[in-house]
Amino acid sequence: MNHPTQRRQLLKIGSAALAMIPVIAFTNRASAAANAGMRAALKYQATPLAEKNCLGCMQFIAGASAKAPGGCKVMPGDTEIAPTGYCTAWVKKA
Numbered sequence: 001m002n003h004p005t006q007r008r009q010l011l012k013i014g015s016a017a018l019a020m021i022p023v024i025a026f027t028n029r030a031s032a033a034a035n036a037g038m039r040a041a042l043k044y045q046a047t048p049l050a051e052k053n054c055l056g057c058m059q060f061i062a063g064a065s066a067k068a069p070g071g072c073k074v075m076p077g078d079t080e081i082a083p084t085g086y087c088t089a090w091v092k093k094a
């Protein structure tokens with residue numbers, strides 16, 4: 001591991017890894033968008049259906065506060081689910 005060529009190789013890998021941090025951060029931020037395919041398939045809407053809403057659904061993953069958008073177990077990568085939303089996969093929270 002002390003061979004100069006190996007050290008140079010490690011430095012290159014380390015530099016490449018550091019250079020990827022903004023890309024990864026951007027990618028994660030991009031994935032914070034809505035999962036349009038699943039939303040369409042499950043007929044998601046940002047408003048409740050009668051008493052049924054995401055906040056009362058067992059699939060909901062709460063956001064930073066009760067009114068903040070959260071996630072959903074059946075909508076991978078979607079972090080913009082409204083607590084007041086609804087879709088056809090709604091299941092009453094136990």
Ligand code: SF4
Pocket residue numbers: 042044053054055057058059060061071072073074075081085086087088089090091
């Ligand atoms: S399954 Fe549908 S109703 Fe339940 S939290 Fe997810 S988006 Fe909301």
